[in-house]
Structures are given as C-alpha cells and as structure tokens.
Amino acid sequence: MISTDHKGNLVAVTVFGEFTLADYREFEELVNYKIQFVGTVDLLFDLREMAGFTLDLAWEEIKFSREHAHDFRRIAILTDDQWVTWSAWISQLFVDAEVQVFSSDEDARAWLGVAAEATP
Structure with a gap:
C-alpha cells in the first residue's frame, strides 16, 4: 500500500x-500527470x-525509469535497509537525476529544498 502527496514539482x-505493481502504477499515473503539467x-x-x-x-520500475530518464531533478530515498540503498545506486544508471539515500525525513526534504512542515 502507498500514500502519495504532491505539491509543486515534488x-x-x-x-x-x-x-x-498496482501501487507502482498509481505512482506512475501521478508522476506522468506532474511531468505533463509541471515539468x-x-x-x-x-x-x-x-x-x-x-x-x-x-x-x-526499470522500464519507467528508462522512459523518463530526463524527467527527474532529484530523487531522495528514505531507508535504513542496505539492499534498498544498493538498489538506489543502481537506479542512477537509468536516470539523469541526482539520487541520495537518507535515514532522516528532515535531511531528505532539506536536500530537496522542501520545508519539513510539508510532511504528508
């Protein structure tokens, strides 16, 4: 299950x-909308x-990343799991975006330039 939130280009x-896969398709639909109307x-x-x-x-995820290789500026990933961290670095092969892994929501949002009070 996923929860999504979006404001501006985030x-x-x-x-x-x-x-x-159903969760990911929900994410894809939202991102495609944002790319179309926000960039x-x-x-x-x-x-x-x-x-x-x-x-x-x-x-x-691999297919989507390749199709949208130039549509992301920054990707922040919150996790403490080493496997997820490793796969995040592999994902950089498919996109032009900067990818960083964080354990703190505040640090991730600061890196993205988003105020901490915008937390969903």
Whole structure:
C-alpha cells in the first residue's frame, strides 16, 4: 500500500508493507500527470515501512525509469535497509537525476529544498 502527496514539482510516496505493481502504477499515473503539467519532478520515496516488493514491480520500475530518464531533478530515498540503498545506486544508471539515500525525513526534504512542515 502507498500514500502519495504532491505539491509543486515534488511527489512524495510512502510505502507500507509490500510494494506492488498496482501501487507502482498509481505512482506512475501521478508522476506522468506532474511531468505533463509541471515539468521536471523531484521524488521523495519513504521506504522505511516497506516489507518488500514484487518482481513485476522491479521490472516496471526499470522500464519507467528508462522512459523518463530526463524527467527527474532529484530523487531522495528514505531507508535504513542496505539492499534498498544498493538498489538506489543502481537506479542512477537509468536516470539523469541526482539520487541520495537518507535515514532522516528532515535531511531528505532539506536536500530537496522542501520545508519539513510539508510532511504528508
């Protein structure tokens, strides 16, 4: 299950439990809308409550990233999981965006240039 929030050029996604293909498609729809009407997007993924992800989601993420390689400015990922951290660095191969991993929401939002009180 995911929770999404968006303001300006920021799309924030929090994942709870297993991250599924249906969740990812919801995210894709929101991002496509923002790209169409706002332009380049910043992403904030909070994966601290994620229990895992499905294989079809992983494949969809690679395809989506390649299709939108130039549509992201910065991608902040909140996690304490080493596997997620490693996969975040691999994701940089598919996008032009700066990708950083954080353990603190405040640090991630500061890096993105978003006020901490904008937390969903």
